[in-house]
Each structure stands twice: as structure tokens, then as C-alpha cells.
Amino acid sequence: MKKIMIKAALVLGTLAMLTGCSGKKEAAPTSAAEAGKTTESAQATEAGKTADGEDTFTVGFDQDFPPMGFKADNGEYTGFDLDLAKEVAKRLGKKFVAQPIAWDAKDMELQSGNIDCIWNGFTITGREDGYTWSKPYMKNSQVFVVGKDSGIKTLSDLSGKVVEVQADSSAEKAIKEDDALLKTFKTLQTTPDYNTAFMDLEMGAVDAVAMDVIVAAYQIEQRKADFVILEESLSAEEYGVGFKKGNEALRDQVQEQLEAMAADGTCKKISEQWFGKDVTTVGK
Incomplete structure (x- = not known):
């Protein structure tokens, strides 16, 4: 009888542990992006949403790389590339998220989905096959x-x-x-x-x-x-925006907005604010 009671207690304890663990899990994903599928729509929202369900555009950058991306004296993240990215996010109807990263860990951040792209004075030359790239937007x-x-x-x-x-x-x-x-x-x-x-x-x-x-x-x-x-x-x-290999959907969205910004003078305006002249090459 004692052995039976002990076995029953163990079973109940195990069930309690399983119930407790399952209680911490989130609800089953309801979209392809949340489920981690590799459709174009999933790739375009890979880094996720806000708590309110708003689509995000999360940009990975080195916070010690002025004037492209850095932390200002007031503690805010700023920079030429971040201003471009922020405007792109606005035009895409997404919430802009500036995500500082360790530069030597940038590939891991991108592959894991913690960021949507690397946009921070990111050189295309020599990295052509490692990422899905935007067209060059600046010479260096x-x-x-x-x-x-x-x-x-x-x-x-x-x-x-x-x-x-x-x-x-x-x-x-x-x-x-x-x-x-x-x-x-x-x-x-x-x-x-x-x-x-x-x-x-x-x-x-x-x-x-x-x-x-x-x-x-x-x-x-x-x-x-x-x-x-x-x-x-x-x-x-040349500088470009680097996306996870194969993420043409998001790349195309960003490229479309960059070209629109070049056409309406926004790229020129942002560049002049940082450099006193237009250093961008989009559409040229």
C-alpha cells in the first residue's frame, strides 16, 4: 500500500510539473511569421510585432559608429543610417526599432530573427554572397x-x-x-x-x-x-542594407521606399543634415 501511495504521489507531482510548464507557454502561433515558416510574408515580419500587434522594423546597428548610428548625449539612438531607416519604417507603416548589437555578433542576430536587417555603414564589397542586399545607397x-x-x-x-x-x-x-x-x-x-x-x-x-x-x-x-x-x-x-539570405520580400519593400525617398528629395535632405551635402547614390 505504501509503495502504491508513493507511486501515485510521483505521478501527481509529474503532472503538476507538466501543467506548470505548459502554463508558461504562449498560445499557439496564429500566423506564418509567428510559426517561423519561410514564406515571403513571414520573412517580411521576421523580427516580430510589438505587444499591441504592431508590425516592427528592427534595425541592427553598432551604437559606437557615428555618424551612421550611435547613442547621443541624451541617451537616444541617432545617426544618418538610422534616420533613413526610420523614414523607411514610417512609409511601410511599421514601428521603427533601433537595436544595438555587437558588431562581431551581427550574423547571429540576423539569423536568429532578433533583427530584420543590418543597416549601419555596412559594406557590400566582399560580403556579396552572405546576405540579401539592397542596392548601394552610398560610396565609401x-x-x-x-x-x-x-x-x-x-x-x-x-x-x-x-x-x-x-x-x-x-x-x-x-x-x-x-x-x-x-x-x-x-x-x-x-x-x-x-x-x-x-x-x-x-x-x-x-x-x-x-x-x-x-x-x-x-x-x-x-x-x-x-x-x-x-x-x-x-x-x-559601397554601403548597402543587409538582410537575411533569401529575404527578398522585405528587401524589395525597403528598396522601393528608398527609391521613393530619393525621388522626392528626402534622402538628400537627411544627408545634408548630417554631412552638409548629398552623399547618397540611390537612383543615380
Whole structure:
């Protein structure tokens, strides 16, 4: 009898645990997007909805990459790319969500559906097959930033110097593809973000920082620092919006709105607010 009572208690305990667990689960998904299906409609809303059921457009970005995307002094996320993305979301009737990410974890964030796209000075060159891309919307190049009085004038002057880049950046990729140049450096080291890189350069911990020319020029202007950009560049490239491979549905929606924004002057207006001129190439 005692054994029977013990077995019954165990069964009841197990049922209680199962009931408790099932009570924490959400209701069964009611749409293809929620169910994780791979239809075009599901892909277009992959990152989900708000608690009120509003469609979201979640943009992954590096919050230490001004002027493309960064945290302002008031704590708000802002930037040229984020302003473009916010306008696109508005025109699509979606709630804009700026989602800061670790740059070296961007692929995981995209694949998991935590973000809808990567939009943050994201270089197409060398990544053509890894994502579904928008058309290029801006030209860029990879350059070296050095101290004004460093004596470094050309790429050959970087011989024996310590150079720093952001981890998993286009600058790092460009340098590693130029083996002859790389071998001249004393050291090539990485850092999580360019704010740290500029502080390292200011303190003399590194001799040069390799980075996007648009970001370099903005950083130098904002910091009022005695830095210069070398005339010789590493590589020429273009920026685009990167979506999960195969997500043509959302890509097409975003591309349509970008082209409409270029046609009605919105891209030009946003660009002039950040750069004092139109640097966009949509529809040109």
C-alpha cells in the first residue's frame, strides 16, 4: 500500500510539473511569421510585432559608429543610417526599432530573427554572397587615420607601426587581403569599437587606425583632434542594407521606399543634415 501511495504521489507531482510548464507557454502561433515558416510574408515580419500587434522594423546597428548610428548625449539612438531607416519604417507603416548589437555578433542576430536587417555603414564589397542586399545607397572607402604630427604621410610610412581596426570590420578584411602591406606593420590589433580606437590613438597606444572615411572625417570633426586622413586609401566600396539570405520580400519593400525617398528629395535632405551635402547614390 505504501509503495502504491508513493507511486501515485510521483505521478501527481509529474503532472503538476507538466501543467506548470505548459502554463508558461504562449498560445499557439496564429500566423506564418509567428510559426517561423519561410514564406515571403513571414520573412517580411521576421523580427516580430510589438505587444499591441504592431508590425516592427528592427534595425541592427553598432551604437559606437557615428555618424551612421550611435547613442547621443541624451541617451537616444541617432545617426544618418538610422534616420533613413526610420523614414523607411514610417512609409511601410511599421514601428521603427533601433537595436544595438555587437558588431562581431551581427550574423547571429540576423539569423536568429532578433533583427530584420543590418543597416549601419555596412559594406557590400566582399560580403556579396552572405546576405540579401539592397542596392548601394552610398560610396565609401577604407582609410588610415594618424596623428597630424606623426610623420606618417603614406602607406609606406606605416612600416613598423602599430595599426588598429574594429574587429570583423571591412578595414580589417581589406588589410588582411593586402598581405604585402600587412607584413610591414609591427602589429595589427583589433578593438570592439572605434571610440576606443580613437582614444588609443590620442594616448599614443597605436600609430594609426584603419576605418571608413565617412566615419573618420566625422570623428575628427567632432573631436576637434589633431588627426589627419592619409590620401592613399585601402579600398573603395559601397554601403548597402543587409538582410537575411533569401529575404527578398522585405528587401524589395525597403528598396522601393528608398527609391521613393530619393525621388522626392528626402534622402538628400537627411544627408545634408548630417554631412552638409548629398552623399547618397540611390537612383543615380
